[in-house]
Amino acid sequence: xxxxxxxxxxxxxxxxxxxxxxxxxxxxxxxxxxxxxxxxxxxxxxxxxxxxxxxxxxxxxxxxxxxxxxxxxxxxxxxxxxxxxxxxxxxxxxxxxxxxxxxxxxxxxxxxxxxxxxxxxxxxxxxxxxxxxxxxxxxxxxxxxxxxxxxxxxxxxxxxxxxxxxxxxxxxxxxxxxxxxxxxxxxxxxxxxxxxxxxxxxxxxxxxxxxxxxxxxxxxxxxxxxxxxxxxxxxxxxxxxxxxxxxxxxxxxxxxxxxxxxxxxxxxxxxxxxxxxxxxxxxxxxxxxxxxxxxxxxxxxxxxxxxxxxxxxxxxxxxxxxxxxxxxxxxxxxxxxxxxxxxxxxxxxxxxxxxxxxxxxxxxxxxxxxxxxxxxxxxxxxxxxxxxxxxxxxxxxxxxxxxxxxxxxxxxxxxxxxxxxxxxxxx
Amino acid sequence: xxxxxxxxxxxxxxxxxxxxxxxxxxxxxxxxxxxxxxxxxxxxxxxxxxxxxxxxxxxxxxxxxxxxxxxxxxxxxxxxxxxxxxxxxxxxxxxxxxxxxxxxxxxxxxxxxxxxxxxxxxxxxxxxxxxxxxxxxxxxxxxxxxxxxxxxxxxxxxxxxxxxxxxxxxxxxxxxxxxxxxxxxxxxxxxxxxxxxxxxxxxxxxxxxxxxxxxxxxxxxxxxxxxxxxx
Numbered sequence: 001x002x003x004x005x006x007x008x009x010x011x012x013x014x015x016x017x018x019x020x021x022x023x024x025x026x027x028x029x030x031x032x033x034x035x036x037x038x039x040x041x042x043x044x045x046x047x048x049x050x051x052x053x054x055x056x057x058x059x060x061x062x063x064x065x066x067x068x069x070x071x072x073x074x075x076x077x078x079x080x081x082x083x084x085x086x087x088x089x090x091x092x093x094x095x096x097x098x099x100x101x102x103x104x105x106x107x108x109x110x111x112x113x114x115x116x117x118x119x120x121x122x123x124x125x126x127x128x129x130x131x132x133x134x135x136x137x138x139x140x141x142x143x144x145x146x147x148x149x150x151x152x153x154x155x156x157x158x159x160x161x162x163x164x165x166x167x168x169x170x171x172x173x174x175x176x177x178x179x180x181x182x183x184x185x186x187x188x189x190x191x192x193x194x195x196x197x198x199x200x201x202x203x204x205x206x207x208x209x210x211x212x213x214x215x216x217x218x219x220x221x222x223x224x225x226x227x228x229x230x231x232x233x234x235x236x237x238x239x240x241x242x243x244x245x246x247x248x249x250x251x252x253x254x255x256x257x258x259x260x261x262x263x264x265x266x267x268x269x270x271x272x273x274x275x276x277x278x279x280x281x282x283x284x285x286x287x288x289x290x291x292x293x294x295x296x297x298x299x300x301x302x303x304x305x306x307x308x309x310x311x312x313x314x315x316x317x318x319x320x321x322x323x324x325x326x327x328x329x330x331x332x333x334x335x336x337x338x339x340x341x342x343x344x345x346x347x348x349x350x351x352x353x354x355x356x357x358x359x360x361x362x363x364x365x366x367x368x369x370x371x372x373x374x375x376x377x378x379x380x381x382x383x384x385x386x387x388x389x390x391x392x393x394x395x396x397x398x399x400x401x402x403x404x405x406x407x408x409x410x411x412x413x414x415x416x417x418x419x420x421x422x423x424x425x426x427x
Numbered sequence: 428x429x430x431x432x433x434x435x436x437x438x439x440x441x442x443x444x445x446x447x448x449x450x451x452x453x454x455x456x457x458x459x460x461x462x463x464x465x466x467x468x469x470x471x472x473x474x475x476x477x478x479x480x481x482x483x484x485x486x487x488x489x490x491x492x493x494x495x496x497x498x499x500x501x502x503x504x505x506x507x508x509x510x511x512x513x514x515x516x517x518x519x520x521x522x523x524x525x526x527x528x529x530x531x532x533x534x535x536x537x538x539x540x541x542x543x544x545x546x547x548x549x550x551x552x553x554x555x556x557x558x559x560x561x562x563x564x565x566x567x568x569x570x571x572x573x574x575x576x577x578x579x580x581x582x583x584x585x586x587x588x589x590x591x592x593x594x595x596x597x598x599x600x601x602x603x604x605x606x607x608x609x610x611x612x613x614x615x616x617x618x619x620x621x622x623x624x625x626x627x628x629x630x631x632x633x634x635x636x637x638x639x640x641x642x643x644x645x646x647x648x649x650x651x652x653x654x655x656x657x658x
Contacts, residue, residue, distance in 0.1 A: 057577035103582035276556020374509050387509040
């Protein structure tokens with residue numbers, strides 16, 4: 001090993017003090033230190049993955065032109081509705097491109113379900129989209145009942161529709177609150193949670209759980225209605241419309257709210273269909289597609305309701321659509337209570353079922369859109385394949401489509417209007 | 428206690444023997460499908476609300492284009508695009524579920540792909556929303572959708588090597604340590620066919636224009652299989 005005499009050692013340019021370097025350059029008549037890229041020199045590569053891009057699209061997103069930079073939103077950003085990362089390419093404050101990075105909440109529920117019996121699958125799907133647990137259970141219940149060739153008794157179907165609509169009411173109510181919260185309004189979310197707690201207490205009275213209900217069974221539901229549930233339902237029904245109205249008065253006409261939602265994130269009907277956006281977001285773009293009408297399941301062909309649509313397809317329309325659907329759900333709940341027959345709530349089903357080999361597809365209209373399950377049986381006690389299509393996962397693709405050209409600050413406001421739930425996005 | 432002893436529904440109440448929910452219209456769909464796609468159809472099958480058939484993987488995109496663009500079909504919505512693994516020694520399958528206003532039944536199109544070299548055309552030019560479906564199918568099953576501009580992993584990290592939803596990916600579960608009866612056979616280590624899993628052919632990563640180079644060489648002793656799994 002050779003040693004370098006400190007006296008003869010040539011100083012490394014990196015070790016040079018900046019003032020010292022400037023003094024030396026001035027003495028040599030070289031002028032000031034040249035700076036490339038101006039004030040933000042050295043920041044160009046921050047955020048770019050340290051590996052070659054795997055696809056054309058990835059290369060496009062992570063190749064920066066003059067004046068562009070990457071901003072990382074999340075995964076622990078409070079407005080990402082869970083754990084999600086958005087890599088946003090901006091020019092100044094204007095968005096150029098968005099690359100959603102998912103998987104922070106991936107639990108492999110499909111694999112777990114393929115290793116569970118048909119009955120226990122219904123417990124695994126609850127934490128998928130945790131704001132609509134009842135819908136999460138409904139689709140596998142429909143698919144498995146088709147596979148097994150059994151039907152739930154009428155009263156069970158009515159109770160299913162009842163709890164599912166209740167779930168829709170509080171999910172949409174929370175969306176109103178979160179949307180306002182992402183624009184800086186703190187009050188509505190507090191009222192939304194008060195309203196949600198009323199419904200959740202009610203559902204906890206009938207199912208025994210507050211959040212992950214585990215209420216659906218193959219061929220029926222776990223419990224019949226009880227006194228506490230019905231009395232809470234009556235109390236809630238007496239003032240729910242007032243509560244909705246109050247939330248509406250707080251948000252709908254608010255000037256900041258309307259300025260930040262009207263004309264924001266406009267999605268046309270054709271784009272929405274192509275992107276696979278479903279549910280209230282699709283109907284807000286003027287497409288009257290609702291699985292409850294398009295392909296009726298449970299008892300929805302016995303109920304009277306129309307498909308509500310909005311025209312403009314912007315964030316404001318998506319918000320108005322949620323309010324209209326809350327009122328519609330309350331109307332449906334009234335009908336369900338009126339028509340609910342007496343009888344058993346559970347068909348006779350063995351503990352471990354082994355359906356004949358076959359395939360079945362069950363789809364429901366969840367608060368976020370088309371939630372479907374494709375189940376394959378090979379005759380064993382576990383589903384051979386259990387596939388879930390989560391609406392918020394697919395709707396998220398609209399974000400890179402509609403956000404370019406908008407301001408960075410509007411990303412979260414537009415995303416909240418799509419109401420994604422990361423538990424569902426990441427499975 | 429009447430409901431406890433409720434008898435099993437009779438055979439005609441069983442789902443798969445029920446008539447189609449709107450028999451005439453679904454029958455017309457079956458007729459239409461047979462008429463227009465006759466040469467591509469295999470295994471036409473219906474249950475209470477689904478019409479299903481198989482196509483060859485090479486013909487899948489053409490058939491789906493017809494189904495979307497033909498005004499008599501008008502299957503404007505891709506409800507789902509799933510991937511299914513039928514196990515080592517068998518094949519993979521891509522399953523499309525379509526919806527149309529004109530037909531009351533779901534249409535299910537199944538396309539077989541080879542397990543050793545799972546390739547099929549992309550449908551992202553028909554439905555942009557198929558992008559995440561296909562990325563998920565690539566991530567979980569290793570199916571390569573040719574023509575997809577953004578086929579990279581979506582849930583797992585980019586350097587991950589296995590395909591978790593394949594049937595030869597075995598769950599390392601605490602239950603595997605338990606000798607008790609009732610443990611799922613998949614979770615018992617003695618049933619793991621590790622040799623076969625280790626020797627399974629790797630899926631070729633699709634080339635990316637000019638930038639695509641050969642995949643990084645494996646270090647000695649490393650295999651394509653997931654090394655995080657206990658051996």
